Amino acid sequence: MSEPTPNSEIPHNRGRIDTRAVHAGQVSDERNGALMTPVYFNSTYEQDSPGVPRQGYEYSRTTNPTRTALELNLASLESAEWGLCFASGLAAIASLLHRCKAGDRVVAGNDLYGGTHRLFTRCYGQFGIEFEFVDSTDLAAVEAALAKGNVRYLHLESPTNPLLRLADIEACAKLAHAAGALCVVDNTFATPYLQRPLELGADLVVHSLTKYLGGHSDVVGGAILGRDPKVRGEIAYYQNAVGAQFGPMDAFLVMRGTKTLAVRMERHCSNALAVARHLEASDLVDRVIYPGLTSHPQHELAGRQMSGFGGMVSFELSGGVDAGVAFCNATEVFTLAESLGGVESLIEVPPIMTHAAIPAQERRAAGLQDGLVRLSVGIEHVDDLLDDIDRGLAAAAKTLAKASVRS
Structure with missing residues (x-):
C-alpha cells in the first residue's frame, strides 16, 4: 500500500506512519x-x-483536550479527516446505529465478533432495524443483499474475528456506494499500520482501542474515523446525547500505546507467522488459518490490501473441542483469556468464550467449528512461544489417545 496523504491541519501530521504514530495530534x-x-x-x-x-x-x-489529541492522532494514522473516541468499540458501533430508523437495513459479514452480532440482533433488532448476514468474501452475495434496498x-x-477471512x-x-450505503470497516485486527480502509474506498473505520492500538491490556475504548464532516x-x-464518551486517562493510555504501534506490529506479525507455520507442520492440527x-x-488479497498479516492465528485440532480445551x-x-492485541500472548476457544452469544447453528453455518482455538500472538521471544505450542500439542495428543482408548 502507498503512504497515506497527511492532513496538514493535524499537528505534526507529516512523515511516514511510524513517525506520525509518535507525534500526530500532540504538541508540547x-x-x-x-x-x-x-x-x-475536569468535567x-x-x-x-x-x-x-x-x-x-x-x-x-x-469533548476533552486529552481525547482530542488522541482523535487527531488516530485520524492521521487512518488517513481520516476526523476521529471520535468512545467508551468501547461496541459503543462506537452503537453510535453508528443511532443514525438508523425502523425499516433501515444493515448488511454485515456472517463471521462477526460475537459482541457485535449480539448488539445488532438483540439490542437494535427490536427497534425495526433489519440485519442480514452474508459471506463477505463472496462479492455476489454481498451485491445481492445490498440490492434488496434501504441499506444504511x-x-x-x-x-x-475469529476465522480471519478477508473482504475485498x-x-x-x-x-x-452503488446501493446508496456507507461502507464501514472494523479495522481492529489489522490496525492502520497494516491496512487503511479509507484509502481503499471505505467511508468509516471502526476500532476497538482496547486491542492493538492500546496494546497493553490496560484500557477499554473504541473509535470511529472518517472524512465526511456531515456524518x-x-x-x-x-455520542454526546447518550453519553458514550471516552475518559481522559483512557485516552492518555491509548496515546501511549500508539507511539509503539509500529514496532509492536512488526513483532506481532513475525511471531504469528512462525507460530502458524509451526502449527501447520503438526499432524495433530487439521487446519491453520492465517492470511x-x-x-x-x-x-493474494491479503498481500494486495495489507502490508503485513497481523498477530492473530486460528486453528482446529483433531479431536475437536476436547483437544482444544486440553x-x-x-x-x-x-494465557487463557478473552480479548487480544496486547503485548502478551493470549489463547481462547471462541465458541465457548468470545462468540458464545452467537447461536451454535449460526456459528457452524458460518464455518466456526466447536473446536476452533484462537491465538493472539504477543511479542515474547518466538522460541518460547513455539515451546509453548508444543506443550499444548502434547496435551491435545494425550486427550486424543484417551478418547481412542474409550472408543
Whole structure:
C-alpha cells in the first residue's frame, strides 16, 4: 500500500506512519514545554463569556483536550479527516446505529465478533432495524443483499474475528456506494499500520482501542474515523446525547500505546507467522488459518490490501473441542483469556468464550467449528512461544489417545 496523504491541519501530521504514530495530534505545552499531552481531569471549562467557550470546550461529556489529541492522532494514522473516541468499540458501533430508523437495513459479514452480532440482533433488532448476514468474501452475495434496498451500512470486518477471512474492501465499497450505503470497516485486527480502509474506498473505520492500538491490556475504548464532516456531526450528536464518551486517562493510555504501534506490529506479525507455520507442520492440527500462509484462500488479497498479516492465528485440532480445551489448559506463555492485541500472548476457544452469544447453528453455518482455538500472538521471544505450542500439542495428543482408548 502507498503512504497515506497527511492532513496538514493535524499537528505534526507529516512523515511516514511510524513517525506520525509518535507525534500526530500532540504538541508540547506552550507554558512549560511539557512534551506529553496532559491528562485533563475536569468535567467543565471556564467560558470567556456566556455561550462563548474557550477553544470550543464546554463539558467533558462532549469533548476533552486529552481525547482530542488522541482523535487527531488516530485520524492521521487512518488517513481520516476526523476521529471520535468512545467508551468501547461496541459503543462506537452503537453510535453508528443511532443514525438508523425502523425499516433501515444493515448488511454485515456472517463471521462477526460475537459482541457485535449480539448488539445488532438483540439490542437494535427490536427497534425495526433489519440485519442480514452474508459471506463477505463472496462479492455476489454481498451485491445481492445490498440490492434488496434501504441499506444504511455495509459492515465489514477484515480480517474477520475469529476465522480471519478477508473482504475485498475496494470492491465491497463500490458495491455499497452503488446501493446508496456507507461502507464501514472494523479495522481492529489489522490496525492502520497494516491496512487503511479509507484509502481503499471505505467511508468509516471502526476500532476497538482496547486491542492493538492500546496494546497493553490496560484500557477499554473504541473509535470511529472518517472524512465526511456531515456524518461526523451526526455521530458526535448522538455520542454526546447518550453519553458514550471516552475518559481522559483512557485516552492518555491509548496515546501511549500508539507511539509503539509500529514496532509492536512488526513483532506481532513475525511471531504469528512462525507460530502458524509451526502449527501447520503438526499432524495433530487439521487446519491453520492465517492470511500469511499460502494455504489461506485469500493470501493474494491479503498481500494486495495489507502490508503485513497481523498477530492473530486460528486453528482446529483433531479431536475437536476436547483437544482444544486440553491445549488451552496446558499452555504457560499463552494465557487463557478473552480479548487480544496486547503485548502478551493470549489463547481462547471462541465458541465457548468470545462468540458464545452467537447461536451454535449460526456459528457452524458460518464455518466456526466447536473446536476452533484462537491465538493472539504477543511479542515474547518466538522460541518460547513455539515451546509453548508444543506443550499444548502434547496435551491435545494425550486427550486424543484417551478418547481412542474409550472408543
